[in-house]
Amino acid sequence: MQIDQLFEFVYILIDKKQVTASEMSKRFGVSTRTIYRWLEALSVSGVPVYSTKGRGGGIAISENYALDKTVLSEEERLEIVSSLKAFESLSGTKSAEEKLSRLVKTDSDWLEVDFSPWSPEGQGVRQLFGTLRDSILKKKQITFDYFNTEGKAEHRTVHPWKLIYKGQAWYLRAWCTTKKAERFFKLSRMLNVKQTARTANITTKNAESKKKPSAIKEPPLIKIKAKISSSKAFYLLDSFACSETKTNKDKSLTVTFTAPDAPWLPGTLLSYGKDLKIISPKTIQKQILDLAKSVTKLYT
Template structure:
């Protein structure tokens, strides 16, 4: 959120007195070009950000500068505080400090209405997340081992562009040097990560999760019947649920046919029946037969 970064930048300058574009770029994890663009935006709304060249120069605000609350409407002030509150789970320590400062400036009591934690129970995943984050902001190419949904293992060199959270899963959106195309990599399938010293210039796409980019395979309307005792899971996963005469819960939803779909269906064990389409129903039968052979 640009507005959020601009306010952080103003308070950083008020606190530090003077700094440089590279320091700001590192602090806010953006490019130097973005920093100078932000400075132009701040200047255009009347915030006197000055830049000086040469030894001892830098970026600074006048010593007597005070943020004018009248520049921001009451509604905008509340929206800023609400947005900051929603971000505390992403970078808790820094965002809570900024939230406190902004609440003080606007003379408003913030409402503790949300708590977010995107992490899972595996420490190694947090380490991977931080490594990818560093590579994205430093624009360094990466090497890693990847297991695709086609069950093949490959070594990849990529230009990491954006971390994406979708349907309870983290993905890395990157430009694959081997495929010469953009790809989404599920973080749980990435291993042996190395950040190289090779710098790239490619910028992240504005919108990664557009429907036409997510689903490159055909989608099917899958009709399922769930046992009544699974109601808690059914209502967690589906918006539209009907009850059949025998008490089962009927659901119809669209899915691309892949391993994730079959893993999801099999996670319900014997308490779900796929009613249609027929070929997905038969595939479930085959997987159950394979499991019977093993056990």
């Protein structure tokens, strides 16, 4: 009996309370005689399973088994199941979550996580996630085309280590053979990702001996004060966490929020058009004004 079959057998008993040997033989594709041998093996191992004969009889497990065999509280088990929901939203499988849900009394359907974008074109993130996960677990190098912050597309070959979700985006942490250093690659900028037959033989430990690992470079944060029209306030709140808000007489809002001082910031703020006016700092005002002038030149 394979370990995964053993666990599935036990989980089915916990979930259904009682099953027949013929049901299980069809489920696992084995004879009823084999099912009873499995039952005996589980019993010898200390699992409280038993069988009853006659009409209405079958194979069952002690109702208190799940609680007796775990040191986790109900709340801790619920946290595990909820975490699995988040992970399996990307993996596309639900077998582990469905099995562990049977060990929880509380309704675990209170949480749903979907990391894929709303646009149909963005649904490929699940496929990409699966390819990268498979490459990491199988220790295979991958190749892809990557668009950097300067707008240049470069072909990369990397030794993948880890998938990281940070700042509302997925990143791949890997050793880049081109740069000969550790790098973080944003999944949304990776195209034509392919798993190679070559073994990924550089790990985080031996990479440290080659070159000190870099970190995700975080731009400095700046505090921005702005006036936003009520009709577009929800757009701003979707993108930035406002620490202060004040409703004005004309129903507009004066808000204060913190944002990364990154190259994309002026363009993002300019996208609000006449509905957003930056009050401070002056440097952001100038950047938006310069950008607006350059855009105007395209149409004059």
